[in-house]
Amino acid sequence: MKAGTATSCKQAYSLAKERYAELGIDTEAALARLEGLHLSLPCWQGDDGIGFENSGAAQGGGIMATGNYPGRARNADELRSDYALAFSLIPGRHRVNLHSIYAETKGKVGRDELEPGHFAAWMSWARESRLGLDFNPTFYSHPLAADGFTLSHGDPSVRQFWIEHARRCRTIGEAMGRFLGEPSVTNIWIPDGFKDSPVGRADYRARLAESLDQVISEKKDPRFYKEAVEAKLFGLGSESCVIGSHEFYLGYAQKNRLMVCLDLGHFHPTEQVYDKISSILLFNEEILLHVSRPVRWDSDHVVALDPEVENLALEIVRGAYEDRVRVGLDYFDASINRIAAWVIGARNVQKAFLRAWLEPTAALKKHEAEGDYTWRLATLEEAKSLPWQAVWDWFCEKSAVPLGTGWLGELRSYESRVQCGRK
């Protein structure tokens, strides 16, 4: 960056700092909190969710990236290289969210045979790059998931295969956390469901609960391991009934003290996911988020700085839930540069949180409690045009990350040097 830009960025920040101080808001404290926000970036955004398994099974479970932008990562080295560029363009320290199909196995290894060693290169790289790791068993794009059922399957041998897969993934998730010395989150999402209305939904749900009981029966070390279960409203091919519904997993998680994973695309379009947090956290210790942007349906668009995401951040900050919410991103867009998709989405989530930490929450709560809703509305609306962007720019500047769309230059050069050569 040019020296002049750096100076004006600092000056703009000083003015913003004063402006916020007049409202009793400490911008330095907000920046320190932003520094502590570690986002988990989905590996599936880097390669359209295909993975390295080469099982020959078509993509399944309703998971399909659309778009034909060139430069998809085709192997783990390419994916790590792309990730490295993304992390250099996002301020702060973050996490990599892996699925089991990103194992490096040198030859065919079944999902019911996976071991921590198949993720050794990911683990060493994460440690060297000071990144966290999170993990997911993969219950789709596999011949034994082709009929749309896995842990709730009517055939005990199919169920057993998936139970074994999930058990192994828990061991891998724990090994990742142990290797990095902090808890890694393993998240279970299964596609099981019916295109048309089923008659025996209760049987399927009972089988899912039984399978999960077997999956989680082995105790894991909480210093290195956390786990979540992710519900869904509907999917491609499971439009009429999803076995792992929100009620199913909320109950299961509360009974077994697991986290629920709330994906922004997995609820009715008029439901507000942020409104669920303060209820769930009365009864569960933690929540995992899959921040996504559903356009008309669970479309998994790149996260925008939109009201849904702003309200999510505000709700977490207003409830002082920062230590009880893990923030993952979940989308797969193949119509734009895949690295840019990571950068844009992550920076938007960071901006939403920064804006939330710059809100005069205590004063708002006080006036609200006194019934002064006029003050509340006036202040909330004025807060929207406070100079938060100068604080954001300063955060990027301090983190040696390009301001504004400045990162596009580096991205374009990498795209033509590296990504365009991939066929």
Ligand code: RNT
């Ligand atoms: C699918 C879920 C799930 C996946 C990833 C790839 O609807 O959102 O989280 O997106 O596991």
Ligand code: ZN
């Ligand atoms: Zn998700």
